[in-house]
Amino acid sequence: MKNNFPKLHNATWPGIVGKGPDSQPPIPLDKMLEMTAAAEVNGNKFDGVDLGLLDPHINIDSSDDEIKRLADKIAGYGLNVGSLVAPIWGGPTLGSDEDRKTFVEMVRKACHFGKVLREHGIRQYGVIRIDSASSPEQWSKDPEKSKELIVETFRAACDVAAEYDEKLAAEGEICWGGMHSWKIMVDTLEAVDRPNIGFQADMSHTLLYLLGYNAPEHRILPKDFDWSDRSVLEAGLKTVTDALRPWTIDFHVAQNDGTVHGTGSHDKTGRHCLATDPNGKLDVAKDAGYWLRDGNGNLTKAFKHICWDGCMFDNDVMMKQQTWNDILAKLVEVRDLHGWSE
Incomplete structure (x- = not known):
């Protein structure tokens, strides 16, 4: 029997992130769902979507009935829901006391959103990002106070x-203070010391950790690194x-080409490249196996689904069905190599 885990998801927020008045118009949620559902490779389809609880796609203050209607819409495309992105950017951790209260309140709202989706039956796995x-x-002005x-x-x-019986995954990305280096990320997670905190690895962002873009002291690859040297990589x-x-x-x-990229209001971070x-x-x-298997090569099975995040692709690329077919094909490759059957 072919592997049926991890489930294969597409992210909806690339229709929003890096878009806006100073970039390109957002792509509507319905369009993201439609193109995800239409993708097919040798009989394989996407199993679901991970949702950014962000305007203009989704109102974080939706009523329970509105959340259920959203769930019905997604189910109508034959898709499940996995992880949710909490819209915490209006409450920066390194802002005011009020900002930090806003941050926690946005996490609460995202957890409630997830609870309604779970009770609906459309969400059986996933975390809050x-x-x-x-x-x-901001972090570097006073690293100790910032960490605190x-x-x-x-x-x-x-x-x-x-x-709410939810786990939180902190996104390792070089544009976030306290998360901008692999060593600092581990230090932050260890200090939080809660059983329901973990790490969200994105292969594009974590590759940038090796280059030390925002933390040169933690760079791993030499400055004149020859990318053809796979053993060093x-x-x-x-x-x-x-x-x-x-974690x-x-x-x-x-995928990443070793460079940083930012569009719209989004700071420069690891460039997401097309699967091809x-x-x-x-x-x-x-290379996905470094995350999906332990040091002895055994599958960790630490999460039930994997997701493709194509943030800051141009709209003309995202509106081509072939883009999503190529992405699905790459996810199927990962599951063929590192998946399991249940």
């Missing part, structure tokens, strides 16, 4: 999430994944 909502520049504020806020958010990937894999509870499959990009530095299906 968070980040520090603050920049590395992030940890305090994350602990409060974890306590709220626990009331693989050793670097092993170092980062050995440190962060024990990883949510996973994005992605010839400049991609990762052997995506093989």
Whole structure:
């Protein structure tokens, strides 16, 4: 029997992130759902979507009836829901006391949203994704105080999430203070010290950890690194994944060409490349194994689904059905190599 886990998801928020008045118009949620549902590769389809609880796609203050209607709409496309992104950026952890209260309240609202989806039956796995909502520049003004504020806020958010039986996954991305280096990320998670905090690994973002863009002191690859030297790259990937894999509870499959990119209001971070990009530095299906298997090569089965995140792709790329077919094909490759059957 072919592998049926992990389930294969597409993210909806690339229709919003990096879009806007100073970039390109957002792509409606219905269009993202339609193109996800239409993708097919050798009889394989997407199993579901991960949702960004963000305007203009979704109102975080939706009533329970509105959330159920959304669930019915998604189910109508033959899709499930997995992880949810809490809209915490109006409450930066390194802002005011009021900002931090807003952060925790947004996590509570996201957890309630997830509870309604669970009770509906459309969401059987997944986590609530968070980040520090603050920049590395802010963090670096006073690293010790910054760490203290992030940890305090994350602990409060974890306590709220626990009331809903939810886990929080902090996104490892170089544009978030306290998350901008693999060593600092581990340090932050250890300090939070809650059973329901974990790490969200995105293969595009975590590759940038090896290059030390916003934390040169934690760079792993040499400055004149020759990308054709797979042995050095693989050793670097092993170092980062050995440190962060024990924390990883949510996973994005992605490609990166070794550069940073930002559009609209989004700060520069790891560039998400197309699954077929010839400049991609990762052997995506093989390198996903560093996250999906432990140091002895055994499957961790630490999460029930994997997701493709294609943030900041141009709209003309995202509106082509072939784009989503190619992405699905790459996810199927990952599942063929590192999946299991239940």
